[in-house]
Amino acid sequence: MTRELVFEDTFDGDRIDESxxxxxxxxQWTTRDRSAARHRLGDGLLRLRIEENQxxxxxxxxxxxxxxxxxxGVYAGPVGSRVGQHGRGPDAVVREAQTPARLYTPRYGLIEMRARATDDPHSMVALWMIGYEDVPERSAEICxxxxxxxxxxxxxxxxxxxVHPFADPRITDDFTVETLPIDAREFHVYAADWTPDHVSFFVDGDLVRTVHQSPDYPMQLMLNIYEFEPHGPYPKEFTVDYVRGYR
Structure with missing residues (x-):
């Protein structure tokens, strides 16, 4: 199958490409200061960081x-409302107004990332997709x-x-953790092929598993590192070589 490259970031510049x-x-659920990413770019790599004073x-x-x-992408209702992407339960309300943005919100395609993870036991790294959620039921996740x-x-x-359904009644939770013979502290390519009837997951080009269901609405990319409780050493880093999307 011929695929068309429609989204690519190889992080060759010295700042995040805001386009x-x-x-x-x-x-929407917090403040601009608290939600801002700590990061560095250099040598064609993005390093998302958790820093001690964050x-x-x-x-x-x-x-x-x-x-x-x-x-x-970002979508949220007015300040004080509970309308917004990936909500956090009844206590979550929009705290700061957001300008809706759809920078890359595909409907189907192949998404891939080349990256290396951290072995810090208090952290997690991820590439995932969530529904743009302009309609509440369009809320599923492809991890x-x-x-x-x-x-x-x-x-x-x-x-x-x-996949996780969240508020999408047509999706059933189907998420597994697969043990693979790789050193995730080195670079590997992680990908998902999202079609109208299934999503297949790959590592280094090898098929790992297929989910036989599929969200059928636009979704946005989420690329991140989390720290669950403060615990050094710092900084903690998620290093990404590229992210690509094909139609």
């Missing part, structure tokens, strides 16, 4: 969780790769992949 990414994590993302909703994240540092070993790693 492709919003350098914040779900900013504030928690939203303490009253998620405690000490700290996040550095890029996303390719392309989710890697907890505690699951990274020199000769193996446990990689999470699959």
């Amino acid at each position: 492709k990414w919003i350098a914040r994590y779900l900013p 504030p928690p993302w939203c303490p009253d909703l998620e405690g000490e969780l700290r996040v550095s994240s890029l996303q390719t 392309i790769a989710e890697i907890f540092g505690r699951d990274v070993r020199p000769g193996s790693a446990r990689i999470g992949m699959g």
Whole structure:
């Protein structure tokens, strides 16, 4: 099958390309300062970082969780409403107004990333997709790769992949954690081929599993590193060589 490259970031510049990414994590539920990504670019690599002086993302909703994240869209209702992407339950309300943005919100295609994870046991890195959620039911997630540092070993790693429904009644939760014979601290290519009737997940070009269901609406990319509780050493880094999307 011939594919057309429609989205690519090889991180060759010295700053985040704002035509492709919003350098914040779900900013509607918190503040711009708390949602802002800590990062460095150089040598053609993006390093998303958790730094020692970084504030928690939203303490009253998620405690000490700290996040550095890029996303390719944002949608939220007015301040005080509960309308917004990837909500956090009844206590989550929009705290700062957001300008709707759809920088890259494909409907089907192949998404891939070349990256290396961290083995920090208090951290997790991920590339995932969420519905743009301009309609509440368009809220499912496709998790392309989710890697907890505690699951990274020199000769193996446990990689999470699959779909979550959230408020989409047509999707059934189908998520697994697969043990693969790779050192995730080195560069590997993680990908998902999203079609109208299934999503297939690959690592280094090898098919790992297929989910036989599929969200049928536009979704945006989420690329991030999390720290669940403060614990050095710092900084903690998620290093990404490229992200690509094909139609």
